Amino acid sequence: MKMEAFNNRNVTEGDYYLVDIEDYPTDGWGKFKRVVKRSFRGELFVGLWVVLREMIRFDIHTIQYPQEKMPIGPRYRAIHEMKRLWESDTERCIGCGLCEKICISDCIRMDTRIDEESRKEVSEYTINLGRCIFCGYCAEVCPELAITHGGNYENASDQREHFVDYEYMLTPLDTMKANAQKEFEGFGAITPHEDERVKKTPLSY
């Protein structure tokens, strides 16, 4: 079935027609005729056949959850992940603090320091999943595509405050070595063929 038929709201064209609804019977004889018609037209057996057909067809739609899982899209926004650079396997996060600033539920806390090579480095980074509403603003605002959302949605906890820290979210080094880090495709990520769409900064103004 095509969607155009539904998107076109002009009822004067297309296959629209008025449904023929009989008047409600007012006198006894009319009511009696309606009862007889409904009783012997076999509508009850249509219902019986429909459910029996589904039983014979045995087209079960149940997903037995802990054993089977639905595939989730790459844009799904579950527990955050911290990515590493493909080239050097170092952390992408530059400690700019934008995610902490933009977080509307105030669940990200981070602390940074200047390391021995006088580069800014993240010393503390936690996300309180009890507060996080998984809006994706942190992933969108991140200039380095460092903080993103992953696919792990099974984060039930026995406490309301449930923190994840930097080490937990960071892609493990052996995953990087195996070239298995997955890029986030949702909100704030690079769109496909981004290189072709890059324009030089117009220096004329």
Place this chain on the structure above:
Amino acid sequence: MDTAYLIETIIKVVVILLVFSALAGIGTYFERKILAFMQRRLGPMNVGPYGLLQVGADGIKLFTKEDIIPQGVVKNIFKIAPVITAATAFMAAAAIPFLPSFTLFGYEVHPIVADINVGILYILGVMAVGLYGPLLGGMASANKFSLLSAARGAAVFISYEVVTGLSLLAPIMMVGSLSLIDFNEYQAGGIGDWIVWSQPVAFILFWIAAFAETGRTPFHLIANDHEIIDGFGTEYSGMRWGLFFIGEYANMFFISFVIPLLFLGGYGDGSFLGALGLLGKMAFFFFFFLWTRAAWPDVRPDQLMWLCWKVLMPIAVINVVITGFVMMF
């Protein structure tokens, strides 16, 4: 009364009690599975292979749950109401021949507890007494939904009971006996002798009334979950609620035995095939109870009363009159 007869009867009673208590449990499993398949679900799957041990898990839950008697209920009536439902359901089984008589270790066994000459009257009467369970339980519960359910119970009861009695009157006139064994002998000649061919109207009417009798889906208005919570069962917990449940399912099994015995030839000539046939017919009628639950909507109480008093009862009376004329001339 000699001792052998007494022992035999007690053994039969115990066997029927055990078998049908277990069947009531397994019946819930079948109901959940069949409803699930008809709705493209899987039903219970986790306890045991294909969820077969779900019955045991439910039993453990029911038995170990706290037995709550709420404040404000009429205690004694509240306590005894579930027992009435379960007990009368099993009492009705006394006059039902479940299988043809067979020989076991050189001893002839009649699988009927008491072949009384008023069998059908007894079964219908005792099953009707079973409605006191919901009625008293609902009225004693001090809960508005339970009270509504009790009122509906009374209304349903006076409606369908007339149809049940009048629809059975015509076959009884033909057979000339109230014993289910005599009914079976009358139809023992084969499919052509079945009463359903000579009394199709009575068969349909009794079948419809059986749905009201057991409170199954088209007439599931005494404990209608989406309108009045669980009706009379709202305030019950643990095994008292379980007794209501066992009573309902045992009733379904017994009425599924009674319909084939009355109209569809029962166990026929009493051979092994005939016994299998009776079990098969019973299974079909039990399946039909579940089938309609998946397919049909519920009617309102006033619609049920309208149907029973204004449609089914006149048809039943006309059927009795025509049968009488045909038999007279």
